[in-house]
Amino acid sequence: xxxxxxVEKKHFELIQELNKQEGxxxxxxxxxxxxxxxxxxxIAYVMIMNEKVIGYARGLTDEHVTxxxxxxxxxxxxxGLGLGGKLLNIxxxxxxxxxxxxxxxxxxxxxxxGQNFRPFYGYRRxxxxxxx
Numbered sequence: 001x002x003x004x005x006x007v008e009k010k011h012f013e014l015i016q017e018l019n020k021q022e023g024x025x026x027x028x029x030x031x032x033x034x035x036x037x038x039x040x041x042x043i044a045y046v047m048i049m050n051e052k053v054i055g056y057a058r059g060l061t062d063e064h065v066t067x068x069x070x071x072x073x074x075x076x077x078x079x080g081l082g083l084g085g086k087l088l089n090i091x092x093x094x095x096x097x098x099x100x101x102x103x104x105x106x107x108x109x110x111x112x113x114g115q116n117f118r119p120f121y122g123y124r125r126x127x128x129x130x131x132x
Contacts, residue, residue: 001083003090006044006056008035014053015046018073027071041070043091047083054078057087059102067095069102085115 012035019027019034027034038044043059055074061067069091074084092100101120104112109119 001047001049001054003045003047003087006038006041006046006058008039011046011053011056012038015056018053018056018075021075022073024071024073037070043067043069045087045091047074047078047087049078055083055087057091059091061095061098063095064097065099067091067098067100069100072102084111088115 015038016028016031016034019025038058041058041060042063043057043061045057046053047055055072055078057069057072059067059069069088072084072087088100092098100117102112102117103122103124104117113119
């Protein structure tokens with residue numbers, strides 16, 4: 001197993017397959033936008049085992065104050081092995097002064113709390129929800 005930086009042509013289809021398996025349909029259906037997001041992200045790592053992507057993390061950072069994890073996903077057989085925590089720690093070490101933030105689902109909050117994250121309150125809207 002190894003963590004590597006994202007290489008678009010080599011990894012993107014495998015990342016999308018993981019998204020599809022997880023039911024993250026918006027990322028799959030918006031394939032071109034998702035591909036552009038990966039190419040513009042300054043945090044983009046995949047975990048490889050036997051040339052197969054088994055997990056990933058994508059995020060954005062200003063490198064000093066804020067580090068935001070947009071998505072992190074591991075294939076179901078590789079969950080609970082400490083790989084997600086290891087990947088988050090690898091990312092945090094690169095930006096030691098930045099606070100790491102992310103959104104969690106109802107089912108993933110226990111993982112993040114186990115990694116010493118604390119809940120915080122936030123908001124979200126899409127372009128379609130804007131009032132012009």
